[in-house]
Amino acid sequence: MKLIKIAALCLPLALAPIGSTASAQGMPPEQIKQILDLTKANWVSFRDWQGQELIYFTHLESWKCGIDYVFYGLNDDPIEQEWQLEACDPDNQNVVLKDKPYLELPLGSAQSISVQLIFKDGTKSAVERFEYKSQ
Template sequence: MRMMKSALLSATLCILPVTASVPAKAQGMPPEQIKQILEVTKTSWVAFRDWEGQDLIYFTHLEAWKCGIDYVFFGLNGSPLEEIWELDACDPDNPNAVLKDKPYLEMPDGSVQSISVQLVFPDGTKSTVETFPYKPQ
């Protein structure tokens, strides 16, 4: 048993210098995996906040998964999904970074009752339309 542990340790030490010298690569996920994550986290696609007399609608969650989304269409208060949320460009070296100064919409106080959102994925498929009632935190 002791010999087996020693052999395993020797083998690990022989491999360690080789793997330690290989530069780290970007660890982005394939778009189909991001699509699955977005499906199970759809209740987090948007968030709301009342702030200094404005209704804020945050798209932070979608910005964090932008490398797996081509388009974000939305409509306010039951209107058609004709608006587009412009996602930042995907950075494969930092795929989940949210660097946008304002990852939210600013609307007049009391003007938002709901938002409906639909995503378009790189494979051309669309998510279901999800509607979120305005519930500020």
Template sequence: MRFLTSSALAASLSIMTLSVSGQATAQGMPPEQIKQILDVTKANWVAFRDWEGKQLIYFTHLESWKCGIDFVFYGLNDGQLDQMWELDECDPDNPNAVLKDKPYIELPAGSTQSISVQLVYPDGSKSSVETYQYKP
């Protein structure tokens, strides 16, 4: 699993504590601020895990910011971004809760060497395509 560096964590926390002006999302912050948080934390968008003879790729971080994301597209092993991760519906009363039973995709062990991910935000803009390498 990937973790935030101390500088990325500090930047993320400072972004989250900025005063909020203008229209806010369900998470109490404007969409531009959520995009900044997702940009700072992009190293954590997905995580690989080997479990009981299977390879799991977790989308937990993106699920926790689902109120600021419209779509998540991904592709495996340098393939096209032709698959979509379906985020749970945003709950304004509990926007960061990850309630999905399985916040991951399950694949045969060793079948995936990389995953590329791109987000589409509510304003229609897209993130850069981020690629994550499997490291056993």
């Protein structure tokens, strides 16, 4: 069922002519929220790398033109820290150019991260909690 919804949301973009202005910014806020809701399992991801724990925000960076703020809290901390999104580039709205689209933490310091989005229309997402699963 979710695959059908994702296909229905993405079909207009796939059918848009090359060079079209169809983009996340041009989508109504309801559609961006639906896409982010359907893909919330991908909002953040964990990776152990060279003695560090990395928490990637790449998915949210790719939808930055539909998000005003990203707040997070590690483990059981309050959701008070802000992930600074790149500025939206109207000509390349889903491109992630940020040098480090991730948090760098000492290995083993985060068992989970909770994330909440504030959308362009001022509404908030539900708080989503992501558990670290050892690799």
